[in-house]
Amino acid sequence: MMYTQSVKYVKDPLWAWKNFVERGIADAVLTRPEILESWQRCRKLGVNAYDGIGKDRLDQKELQQLILSNSQLVEVAKPFMHTVYQSVQGSGFMVVITDKEGRILHTCGDSGILDKAASTIRFIKGTNWSEQAVGTNAIGTALAMNKAIQISGSEHFCQSHHYWTCSGAPIHNSLGEIIGCFDISGPAEYVYLHTYGMVVAAVEAIENQLRKEEIQEEKNRAYELLSAATESVTEGLLAVDKEGRIIHINPVAQKILGLSKKIETGQLLKSILGPNEKFSEMAKQLLWKTDVEIVQDQGRDRIHCTCSARPFSKKDGSIAGVVFTLREINKVRRLVNMMVGATARFYCKDIIGESGVMKNALKLISVAANSKSNVLLTGESGTGKELFAQAIHNHSSRTEGPFVAVNCAALPRELIQSELFGYNEGAFTGAKRGGNPGKFELANEGTIFLDEIGDMPMELQVNLLRVLQERKVTRVGGEKVIPVNVRIIAATNKDLKRAVEEGRFREDLYYRLNVLSIQIPPLRERGKDIELLTIHLINIFSENLGKEIDGAEQEFFEAIRNYSWPGNVRELQNAVEYAMNVAEGEYLSVTDLPRSIHRQPNYLQEMGEVISLTEIERITVESTLTRFNGNITKTAKALGIGRNTLYDKLRKLGVRA
Numbered sequence: 001m002m003y004t005q006s007v008k009y010v011k012d013p014l015w016a017w018k019n020f021v022e023r024g025i026a027d028a029v030l031t032r033p034e035i036l037e038s039w040q041r042c043r044k045l046g047v048n049a050y051d052g053i054g055k056d057r058l059d060q061k062e063l064q065q066l067i068l069s070n071s072q073l074v075e076v077a078k079p080f081m082h083t084v085y086q087s088v089q090g091s092g093f094m095v096v097i098t099d100k101e102g103r104i105l106h107t108c109g110d111s112g113i114l115d116k117a118a119s120t121i122r123f124i125k126g127t128n129w130s131e132q133a134v135g136t137n138a139i140g141t142a143l144a145m146n147k148a149i150q151i152s153g154s155e156h157f158c159q160s161h162h163y164w165t166c167s168g169a170p171i172h173n174s175l176g177e178i179i180g181c182f183d184i185s186g187p188a189e190y191v192y193l194h195t196y197g198m199v200v201a202a203v204e205a206i207e208n209q210l211r212k213e214e215i216q217e218e219k220n221r222a223y224e225l226l227s228a229a230t231e232s233v234t235e236g237l238l239a240v241d242k243e244g245r246i247i248h249i250n251p252v253a254q255k256i257l258g259l260s261k262k263i264e265t266g267q268l269l270k271s272i273l274g275p276n277e278k279f280s281e282m283a284k285q286l287l288w289k290t291d292v293e294i295v296q297d298q299g300r301d302r303i304h305c306t307c308s309a310r311p312f313s314k315k316d317g318s319i320a321g322v323v324f325t326l327r328e329i330n331k332v333r334r335l336v337n338m339m340v341g342a343t344a345r346f347y348c349k350d351i352i353g354e355s356g357v358m359k360n361a362l363k364l365i366s367v368a369a370n371s372k373s374n375v376l377l378t379g380e381s382g383t384g385k386e387l388f389a390q391a392i393h394n395h396s397s398r399t400e401g402p403f404v405a406v407n408c409a410a411l412p413r414e415l416i417q418s419e420l421f422g423y424n425e426g427a428f429t430g431a432k433r434g435g436n437p438g439k440f441e442l443a444n445e446g447t448i449f450l451d452e453i454g455d456m457p458m459e460l461q462v463n464l465l466r467v468l469q470e471r472k473v474t475r476v477g478g479e480k481v482i483p484v485n486v487r488i489i490a491a492t493n494k495d496l497k498r499a500v501e502e503g504r505f506r507e508d509l510y511y512r513l514n515v516l517s518i519q520i521p522p523l524r525e526r527g528k529d530i531e532l533l534t535i536h537l538i539n540i541f542s543e544n545l546g547k548e549i550d551g552a553e554q555e556f557f558e559a560i561r562n563y564s565w566p567g568n569v570r571e572l573q574n575a576v577e578y579a580m581n582v583a584e585g586e587y588l589s590v591t592d593l594p595r596s597i598h599r600q601p602n603y604l605q606e607m608g609e610v611i612s613l614t615e616i617e618r619i620t621v622e623s624t625l626t627r628f629n630g631n632i633t634k635t636a637k638a639l640g641i642g643r644n645t646l647y648d649k650l651r652k653l654g655v656r657a
C-alpha cells in the first residue's frame, strides 16, 4: 500500500500542489525549493489558488503610455521575440515581454494560442502577470527571484494555469537593474527544456543590444557636449586626421578660414582650401607647435592667422590626427592699427565698377598687390585713389601691417617734415615731451599712402627721396637713424610729368614713385558704372539714414547720365546723399537732386528753357560747393573770389553751404 501510495505520489505532482493549497503541507521532496518559496509568497500575498485570471489590466490609453515609457526595451526586444517565435512557430507557443513589474508590453505567437491565453486566463497586453496578481508563473517568479526559471503545469500556484508551461528570464540594464522580463509560454504537455535555453539566450542578446545602444547614446551625448563646448569658445578649432580630412571644425575656425558653406566631416581640407593649404602639411608632421603664422589665399581674400597644433592619439597610442587652435591675426593687428588710426577698410570687392576702363584698373590692383614696388595712382579728385590704395594694401603681404594715409596738400609746409619723419623732444617750440614718431615710423611693416604728392614742396622732396633710397628716417632734431620697412603708394590728381618738365617736381623722385602706375578713370568715362554706383549708394544710404528708398525714377538716371561729374564718385556720393535726405517718395525723383545737377545749362538748353543770370550764378555756386564737399576756401578759390564774397553770394542766392 505504502509502495502504491508512493508510486502515485511520484507520478502525480498535482498531489503536492493540493497538499500545499488545501492542507498547507509543503512537500520539499516533490516540489523544487524555488517553487515552494514562491507558493509561500503567494499565500502570504493572499493569492486565490483557484483563480489566476488576469484582472489587473490597463485600459488602452494607459497601455500606450506604458509602452511609450518602455519604448527602448520594446523596440530592442521585438526583433528577438520574432526570431524566437519563428523557431517555435506552429508548436502552440507564444513569446511575451513585460515591464519590470510584470505587466505585458508585447506578445507574438500562433493565433490559436494567443486566443486561448486571452480567453481562458486573460494573458494579454496590459495585464499584470506578477506573482501578486496571478500567483507563481515564469514571469512573476523570475522577476521576484531575479533569475531565469521554467514553471510547468501544477507548479503554477493558480489552478487555471496548470494547462501551461512557461519559461521566463529578467532583463537588466547596464547597471544590473531589472527593466523587464522575457517569456515563452505554451501548453504544459509540450514542455521542453530548450525553451528555457532560448529565453536565456534571447535575454542575453537583448541586454547586449541595449548596452550597445547605451554606448552609442553615450557617444552621441559626448559628441553633442563637445560640439556645444567648441562652439562656445572664441578661438577657432580644427581637428584633422593624418590624411588632412576634417574630423571637427567649429564656427570660429570656419569664419577665420573664410568658409561659408556647411563643412562635412571627412572632407579633405585641400578640396576646401585649395591645394596650397598649410594645415595638412602640419598635420602630417605630427608635431606640437605654438603660434605659427599662417598666410592662406582664399579666393579674393588672404587669411592671416596664428595657429597652434596639438597631435592626439588613438587608444593604442598611435597618432590619430592634429587639433589646430586658430586666432585671426588681422583682427588683432587691425584692432591695434585702428587704435592708432592706421587701418585700411577697403578690398577689391568694395570697388564698384564693371566698365571696361575700370576692369583694366582693377586688374592692375592685383598686379600691384602681388608686387613689392612703389605705386603711383593718378586720377581726378574723388575718383577713388585712396580706395585703390587701401585695396592694394589689403591684398598685399603687408595686410596685417598698418596703412597710414598722409594728405601732403593738407599739411602746413612747415609741419610736413616733422609729420613724415617725426621729431625729438625740444626739436622746436611746442614739441611734445618725449618727441613723436613720424608717419613713416608708424607705417613700419605696412604701407604709407602719400596723397596729393604733387603738392609736396620741392625742398622736402629730396628728404623723401632719401628715405626711399635708404629706407631709414632721422627725426627732426635727432641724430639716430631709424630703419623703416615701408611700401609707398603715392597719388596725385595733377599731371606729375608736366610738373617734372616745369621743374616743380623732382625727376628722380618721380621715377622712384612711378614704378607701377595705375590711372583711375574719371566717372564721366565710366558709362554704366554711374548707374551701378548710384544703386550701390542708394542701398548704403537707405541703411545709414534708416530711409526706405527702393530706387530712382527714369528721369533721375537720365539726369545723372547727362551730368559730367567734375567731382567724380565723391560728388555722386554727395548728390545721392542729398537726394536721399530730401526725397519724400519711395523712389528718388530728378527733383530730389541738387539743382546744380538736374538743371545744368546743357540739360536746360535741350528743353529750350531760358534761364536768368542769377539762376546761372546759383547753379554755378551750388555745383562748385558740391564738388568741393562744402569746403568754402576751395570753392571760393575755384570760383576766383574771396571767402567773404562767397559768403555774401550764398546769403543773397539763398544757398546753404
Ligand SMILES: Nc1ncnc2c1ncn2[C@@H]1O[C@H](COP(=O)(O)OP(=O)(O)OP(=O)(O)O)[C@@H](O)[C@H]1O
Binding pocket: 350, 351, 352, 353, 379, 380, 381, 382, 383, 384, 385, 386, 387, 388, 451, 493, 533, 569, 570, 573
Ligand atoms: N569705384 C568705387 N566704388 C565705390 N566707392 C567708390 C569708388 N570710387 C570712389 N568711391 C568712394 O568715393 C569717395 C572718394 O574716393 P577717394 O577718397 O578714394 O577718392 P580720391 O581719388 O582719393 O579723392 P581725392 O583726390 O579728393 O583725395 C570715397 O568715399 C570712396 O569710398
